[in-house]
Structures are given as structure tokens and as C-alpha cells.
Amino acid sequence: MSKDTYYVTTPIYYVNDLPHIGHAYTTIAADILNRYHTLLKQDSFFLTGTDEHAKSSLETATEKGEEVQEYVRKMSNNWQKTWQELDISNSAFIRTSSPQHKQGVLEFFSRVYAQGDIYKGHYKGLYCSRCEEFKTKRDLDADDYCPIHKIKCQAIEEENYFFRLTKYKEQLLQHYQNNPHFIQPSGRRKEVLNYVQDYMEDISISRQGLSWGIKLPLDPTHTIYVWFDALINYLTGIGFGHDEKHFKHYWPANVHLVGRDITKFHCALWPAMLMSAKLELPKQIFVHGFFTLNGEKMSKTLGNTINPLALKNQFTFDAIRYYLFSEIPFGADGDFSLSQLKERYNAKLAHGLGNLCARVAKLAERTNADYNLTPPSLKERQTPEYQTYMDSLNFQKALEYIWNKISLLDKEISENKIWEQDDVELTLTLKAIIKELLCIGILLQPLLPATANTILNHFSQQKITALKPLYPKML
């Protein structure tokens, strides 16, 4: 019997930053998938965490006069607390400074080394300290500026250890060809193919004289490059190197969710590392777009990032989830605007869904009848259409599908003027409508979990009473 597990990951976030709405975007997408597969009764595992060995962690801790371990612990706590307060359903939280992770990285490294895939070389190049990546002139704007972070890249020259990435060129191309869904959406796939075919080079995987990070076993004057260390979290977070049974249970991952800024690392370097270590590849890497904030790039330097907790207090977290995933097709770039969020909130949540629930509850209270309807399970009630949308991570279409159902119910109520029916007839009409509403609640569960819960609890009661507005209108 094939195992019915599901494993989804987010990138592990750099501790230096505070969580903002862009990070929340990827994390919510993973949360939706985890909830969806759990509701389908699959054994689902959702991993997120923090990437702690970046040079900037050490630099900031030093500036603040703090011990780096203590600094990363505090910062990592911020991330964990944020996800908890947002009720994110992650199964585990990986920290790359943990001993289990280190053990896994060393094990992984020794496998790659045994394949002859590590060699010593000389590196000279331009380095972006925010991307933690060596760049070629072709990657950069004028004057060696990083196009993502708008900072000047530094020229670095040192002795490094390299990973023979180019050895895996043909194998990678073959894998992309045999597995058309490995990289999604297809535009990203083309971009990666182009890179692997024409530009990919061996990659330096160590830094000299850096005191923070995992020491290279071959040569302790070197530290393992932060990306080579970080990618392995997807393995160590489920037990690689310390709990083989748990690891084998969930690996390979069904999907790694990543933003388009880190496409190459996940679609070329990571699979090549796995090939070298003789481990299975993840089934899919889904690359989503970036969004701007009111038309501007969001960044710490510009000071225009939005804290998801503050936004939650203003709008509720489900409203943010609704807005992000109904507005921006998952995979494409988009824009986040507070005025548009408010407009959608009023139109689709306060008016659309909220209004429908309030109308039905009020009429049901009037009948004073016993309803006693049991919500179906997602597995039995999802339609092939909804399933296709969820399976292809087309959350926008899944929401649209649900909102069509909402409009249809609304229309049915208005056109048939059901409030004019006598109580006996109205009870019968309402039973059918409430069944549909429970179905809407079920389909909403992975996407807007708190709203879905309220709907499911309220409309499965014996006596249904009036309901206070799910989403009070915002002025």
C-alpha cells in the first residue's frame, strides 16, 4: 500500500528580520495545504523554522553586544510566537543552530564528500550579503548593485571548498524533463532550465574564518556556507541524522513552497545535493511571486513592512488570508494595498459571506425548529473541481468556487423571498440551505479556518439562533 503521508515546507526565515506579511504569505500557503491534507485524513507534516547561521546574525549580535546564540534564540522566538499567535498549524519548527540539525548536516556532508563531490578551490567574486550569494555580473544592476536588496556587492577572494554542482547538470535536466510538475509554475521551470543549461557553475560551500556556523569537518578553519546548511533543514526537520524512522516516514517532501527570490537554490542546487547524497528528490517545488505594498517594494530599509499581528488586530487573520489568496494568483506577482483589503473585506466578507450567514440564522431562529444537521466531511463533500484547484495550489480559484456558492444561495433566498413562507415551509427550505452552508463551511476549513469553525458550530446546533456579524462592516 502506498503511504498516505503529505509533507509541506516553507523556506526557513532569516532570524535577523522580524516576520512581515511577505513571510506570512508563504507560511499561510503551507498552512492551507497542511490543513487541507489533514482534513482529507492524510498523515500531514508541515515544517517551518529559522535560518540562523547567516553572517548577518553574528554581525547584528556583535553590534548589540550580545552573545550570538542568545541573540538568535531570542529572534527565533519572535518567529515562533508570531506563527503561534496566528494559529499556524506547523507540526514542527526547525532551528539551524540546534544540535540535531548540525548532526544531520554533518551526516549529509560526509555522504556528499564520499561521492568525491567536494573539492578545494579558489574563489573570486562579488557577494551580496543579504542574499548570502555570490553573484555574476549578469545577475547585478549597474555598479555591482544587487537588484533585490539594492546594496553594493562586495568583492571577495578566498580559498574555498566547492560542491561539484555541474556534475549533476545532465541528471538535473533529465529530471526536469521526466517530471514536468517538479518546478511550478511553468514560467519558473523555463527560467531554471535556462540557468542550468547555460550558466550553472560549481558552487562554493564554505567560508573561511567565520566563527559562526557549522565547522567543515575536513577543515575546521572553514564554516559550511549558510545555504548548504539551510537547505538540509528539510531533512533534519523530520529526523534525518537523528530519527531515521520518522525521516523515512515523511521524505520525500510533497512540496517545498518558496518565493521567487530563492528559485535557483531550491530548483537546481538542492536537487543536485540530494542526488549526490543519494536521497530521493522532493516531488515539487512551487515558486510563488512577490508582492509589493501599495506599489512599493517592501523592505526593512524602506521601513514599510507590515507586521501580520498588527494587521490581524485590525481585520482578523482570516480576512488577511482571504485577501492575499483571492487577490493574487498563487505563483504570480501582485500588490498588497490596505485600502483594497478594506474594500474586499466589506464586499466579500461583511456583505457576501457574513450577510448570508446572518440572514439564514435569523430566519432559522424565527422558525424555532430543530435542525440538528451534521456537517459532512471534506473528503465526502469536496467536488472534483475544488479538489483540482487545491491540488494545483490554485487557491484563488478555490475561493472563487466557494464565493460562487455563496452568491447562488443569496440569490435563491432573495428570488424566492423565502421570508414570506410560513414556518413549516420555511423550515424545510432552510434545512436545504443550511446543508449548503455547512458544505461552504467545510470547503472553507483549510482556507479560512476560524470563520469555517464559527459557521460549522453555529449551523450544526439543534436550535439555531441569530448570529452576531461574522465580519462587522468597516467604515
Ligand code: MSP
Ligand atoms: N533563509 C533563506 C531561505 C532558506 S530556505 C532553505 C531566506 N530567508 S528570508 O527570510 O529572506 O525569506 C525569504 C522568503 O520570504 C521568500 O522566499 C518568500 O517565501 C518570503 N517573502 C519575503 N518577502 C516577500 C514578499 N514581498 N512577497 C512574497 N513573499 C515574500 O531567503
